[in-house]
Amino acid sequence: MLKLRPSSRISQKLSHVLGKQGFQVTTYARPDDLLITRGQNARLFDDLHKKEYIDFTAGIAVTALGHANPEVAKIMCDQAGKLIHSSNLYFNPECLELSEKIVEKTKEFGGQHDCAKVFLCNSGTEANEAALKFAKKHGINSSPTKQAILAFENSFHGRTMGALSVTSNPKYRAPFGDLVPGTEFLNVHDELTTLSSYISAKKDKVAGLIIEPVQGEGGVFPVPAEKLLGLRQICNDNNVVLIYDEIQCGMGRTGKLWAHSHLPPAAHPDIFTTAKALGNGFPIAGTLVNEKINNALQVGDHGTTYGGNPLGCAISNYVLDVIGEDKFLAEVTRKGELLSHRLKKLQQKFPAQITDVRGQGLIVGAEFTEAPKDVINEARNLGLLIITAGKSTVRFVPALTIPDEDLNSGLDIFEKAVEKVYG
Structure with a gap:
């Protein structure tokens, strides 16, 4: 994971900002050690904690063309x-x-x-x-x-x-x-x-x-x-x-x-x-x-x-x-096949823990036998952001523009997280 090096002045300011969380209505449970400050396509950055993440959430299937898309800006x-x-x-x-x-x-x-x-x-x-x-x-x-x-x-x-x-x-x-x-x-x-x-x-x-x-x-x-x-x-x-x-x-x-x-x-x-x-x-x-x-x-x-x-x-x-555009949609299909193929290979390694892989394109779910909270947390520690769906499903909805390199790197991290929890 790339380590970021913001100035001490910026770190102090961000630390002060994170301390304002007590003013928010109690409707969300968020990790205290994560403050998203910027993004680039399928990556998110936390300048306070000096961390970079591959993002498989895309703002919950929102940033389809990636974070900080220059043309959108x-x-x-x-x-x-x-x-x-x-x-x-x-x-x-x-x-x-x-x-x-x-x-x-x-x-x-x-x-x-x-x-x-x-x-x-x-x-x-x-x-x-x-x-x-x-x-x-x-x-x-x-x-x-x-x-x-x-x-x-x-x-x-x-x-x-x-x-x-x-x-x-x-x-x-x-x-x-x-x-x-x-x-x-x-x-x-x-x-x-x-x-x-x-x-x-x-x-x-x-x-x-x-x-x-x-x-x-x-x-x-x-x-x-x-x-x-x-x-x-x-x-x-x-x-x-x-x-x-x-x-x-x-x-x-x-x-x-x-x-x-x-x-x-x-x-x-x-x-x-x-x-x-x-x-x-x-x-x-x-x-x-x-x-x-x-x-x-x-x-x-x-x-x-x-x-x-x-x-x-x-x-x-x-x-x-x-x-x-036909070419764009064809790329989504191709990336979705890559994603599903790798998840099914992981399922073969952990058949007692991963019972199903399902979805279409770049909306895919990996069904676990129990709530995958530990896998989610371990993945975050290793530099990957993923989310759940239902009671025991890990949901994969990355940016449609995610490069193959980031898709594969994120899946490498996910596999390491599964191995760490269940290995």
């Missing part, structure tokens, strides 16, 4: 000198360009075939809130009783009250009491006939169904294509709006522009959501809909103060241009 600087915000009372050219680009690239790269419009907002949970509201509005237009939302066990859709209502984990839900009524959770492993019977029996009450094509926070579980195709047909049969949450698994993460780009048009959603990588770290998100959903909406049905601001849209226009 230039765009931010140039746009900030022109216009950052003007409100949604007026058009701005960056927002209009992004709106057209995200719809057209979606169709060009095999995503939602009837994609028509986008609502721009600021975060994944806001994008999902909009999706739920749009689905409910469509349902209520059909019948006042058609308001319920179906979601799936092992899901994660956000922390606001609506998004939390369709997030199944009791750890996130229980502390906040009653949530949005009319939400029920299904088991994604149930047979399609079982799911069809259940949804058909409730079709007069159900407005929408939301699912992640790859369940990210739940442990990196890709939902089988035949299941998504079947759910699409069930939703068609029962006038239920189908929503795909692509907050984490979209924007090139699986080797396609969208995770549902791997599916035939017959499995495409009515609504899908994106965020995280869309702004490479700048807060921006989108809820994309077909004409059926757009026709259910009226002026004033939804809104956002910051959504579609020129700065965020200028960045996202660049991000989409880079990721929305």
Whole structure:
């Protein structure tokens, strides 16, 4: 690991900054010996503790084009000198360009075939809130009783009250009491006939169904294509709006522009959501809909103060241009195969501890027989940042631009950490 040598003055200042952690609300448990001060592509630096890390987290699948991307920095600087915000009372050219680009690239790269419009907002949970509201509005237009939302066990859709209502984990839900009524959770492993019977029996009450094509926070579980195709047909049969949450698994993460780009048009959603990588770290998100959903909406049905601001849209226009290229996506697939191959070789060495390796592209999970906290901590000590998902999964979501050298070096460290804990 490269040892950094900041001046004593800088070290004193950073040490003082770290001491301010007591002023933060008690919602996170962070390591006390880590203060991220800067980054470069797939590496992060802690100038206080003089450490450098290979980063397999990418800000939780956010910095797809790497930390401190120079072109993103230039765009931010140039746009900030022109216009950052003007409100949604007026058009701005960056927002209009992004709106057209995200719809057209979606169709060009095999995503939602009837994609028509986008609502721009600021975060994944806001994008999902909009999706739920749009689905409910469509349902209520059909019948006042058609308001319920179906979601799936092992899901994660956000922390606001609506998004939390369709997030199944009791750890996130229980502390906040009653949530949005009319939400029920299904088991994604149930047979399609079982799911069809259940949804058909409730079709007069159900407005929408939301699912992640790859369940990210739940442990990196890709939902089988035949299941998504079947759910699409069930939703068609029962006038239920189908929503795909692509907050984490979209924007090139699986080797396609969208995770549902791997599916035939017959499995495409009515609504899908994106965020995280869309702004490479700048807060921006989108809820994309077909004409059926757009026709259910009226002026004033939804809104956002910051959504579609020129700065965020200028960045996202660049991000989409880079990721929305066949060569770029092919490289994600190739790197994903390298990652999965090496993890499966490690699984062969530790079959009693690593029970599964699964995922697509550069969203991969290694399932352990127990919570891998010790492996995570040892990896950090050796210079690698990784995170968990679900109860016992190590999640690998590095920058899509990670060089092979860093990918292999990070996997070397991960292997050493596993050997140290279990060897």
